[in-house]
Amino acid sequence: MIKRIVRKAGELLQWQKNYWLALPANLFSKKRHTVIVLDDIYPLVMSPFRLVEFNYYLSVFPDSIVYTTGTALKYIGETKSLTAIMDLHMLQNPDYAGRVVEFNPSRKLKGSLAYVVFLHNTHRFLPIIEKNAIPFVFTLYPGGGFFMDSKIVNRQLKEIFNSKYFRKVIVTQKITFDYLVTNNLCPAEKIELVYGVVLPVEKLQLAAANKLEFKKNKFTFDLCFVANKYMPLGIDKGYDTFIAIAKKMSDAHDDVKFHIVGSFDASDIDVSGYDNIVFYGPQKTGFFPDFYAKMDIVVSPNVPSALENGAFDGFPTGGCIEAGLMGVALFCSDSMGQNVYFEHKTDIVIIDNNADNIVEFVEYYYNNYSELLTIAKKGQAKIKELFSIEAQLYPRVKVLQEAMQVV
Template identity: 45%
Template sequence: MLEYKKSRIRDKVKHSFKLITNALRGSHYFKPYIGFKKYNLIIYDDIFPSEKSLFRFIEFNYYISAFKNTKVLSTGSALRFLEGTESFNSIRNEFLLKRKDAKVYFYKGLVNFNTQLLYCVFLSNAYRIIDLVDYYKIPFVFTLYPGGGFRLHNEQSDIKLKRILESPNLKKVIVTQRITLDYLLAKGVCSKDKISYIFGVVGDVESKTNHLPKQRLGSEKHTFDICFVAAKYTPLGIDKGYDTFIAVAKKLVKISSIFHFHVVGGFNSDDIDISEISNNITFYGFQNINFLNTFFKSKDLILSPNIPFQLADGAFDGFPLGTCIEASLNGVAIMACDELNQNDGYINEEEIIIIKPHVSEIVNKILIYKDNYSKLLAISEGGRKKTLELYSHDKQLNTRYTILKEFIK
């Protein structure tokens, strides 16, 4: 036993020296090992602790509190989609000032992978870590969200998916859309008992259980406000429907100056020419949840004309988008496309407005609800109540916690 400990110490000293040497040379050195200290949970991610990927921010923070001795390893590699020039270190340092009990580390150097369970979200993250997981025989669970490299009927995606799901160390895969559940079962690469279906995504529900004050057309404001909230992954945003949103805006402004449009996320006035509606559109860039909670108070509608298979063959989004969920929780009516029939809870025209990605149809729908504003308000409130139900703490966080807790003693 003593010789074993001495060997471990020598190994750690050797790699510490290599780490320092490589740091001085400016290179990226990474060395996984199984150390003396054992964590209850290690979370592997590529964005956390950024608040601008809100579902991760809420979910991972919950696990940090719920499972003592939890560590988060983040590569920060996907921050470029959300944060612009802000560095991982600056985001991490700001987070740790508020959350001093958290253990969040950049994924480099000597990394101890001694843990009861490893957890991550998205196919791309699971695939990056799977060889290491199998080498060290680490039990793991992951959430297979739409996006993040997961595509339907795509050879490369299927190869990665098969590699992960056939791992002897996989304990559970959480899927969030019925189309994903059906796809996995049809492929036959994972037994049904290893799949847990939880519709939707973790949202900021707890702070919005009470009715929120809204600014309404006619009494508190004089504009009909329509917003678009999404990250930018393609030049014209065709996957999220940004091009459709701008086309709708141009037609509506010609009909009435009452319409005003608001864009939050990765788009700006240079992406598509907006000169003819420049007085009726505002761009905000990426924003955090505190901004959005105030922002949504004056918005009547969030428009989400996203369509599948535009970002890449087989690529699709979850339904509804996480930004739509946040808008709904703040009493904003959702008008969204559902080309893959992923809706698993909302009643159309009572709790949500489902549309086709056609400019003329969307324009006509908006005009109908502008003229029948009380109906729109009813849909907003019906949608808010349904969103509170579907995305409740019990259905989302508690269900996920119970799954992870099964493998953490």
């Protein structure tokens, strides 16, 4: 009896010890953090650019911390709770224990600098940042509430830029830089252009060594479309165009296959009778190395202003960059003239937003496959240059470091 009581008491003490160790280290601490990252979805693996970028800051700035609300999870159909997602992240990244914390609006934040991504997040967190008197930097990606020629968006931007705690904005597209300056929303000296997006480059390059070639070690010519659905028929991403391409080419070829990754399925557009159109649903980073190893072309016929007037995507999209990094040839539309680094028919194929134009290009490279391989390899080399850790994260860290020096 006594032994059982002693054992139970020991178990209780161990449980209490584990409980207190599991609590965020800063819960009762008055410690001032170097960088405070504020977000609404991290550390979900379905947002790999956040994982890479925020994890990097946690490594570079030892006193940094991420506060996350998880409010965006329900909008993307994520079924796991924020707690479960955070627990998994801690298992995979034990060095960050106690430094990824669920956001509590009543918590007093103390930091040298706050950092946020996307317009909607920055505007939402602005009152918290100002209440806690923290200087801040944010990245203005395409999407995330930002589109051009909108009075509402411009008003939100002005509120952010007029804050006495605003230090600098990072933009990822030249068209964004020009828009802010031309519309007198932000002075050029407070804008840093870091082209592109942060990606898990090392993981994605695994596919390159296993790349399969048409008629050499695979029997199908494979085209893919990678995007999520934000409107009926996915017109903004060009999903309707991709299906039109699939139907046109399927009538002429029995060895061409079409692959769709993202929140689309056969109910969006009727594809009955086409067994060569395959749906995979949304996928995590680990899915793509084997997937892209089999792909020949990724097609991205995006349509600006389709989702909302002034809405646009980055060029190329994140999905295309991932595919290109793994040796897939990029076929991308650029009706807004965003391209400044790639060369048509050398390391990319610039397409129009219509099926006939794209089919013409695809047919040509179907019959001249060696040229397609050359484009894919040169595109891969260009992407490695533009989207390496050095090219993407070093400039961002420099912006944060310099912002902390500004009074």
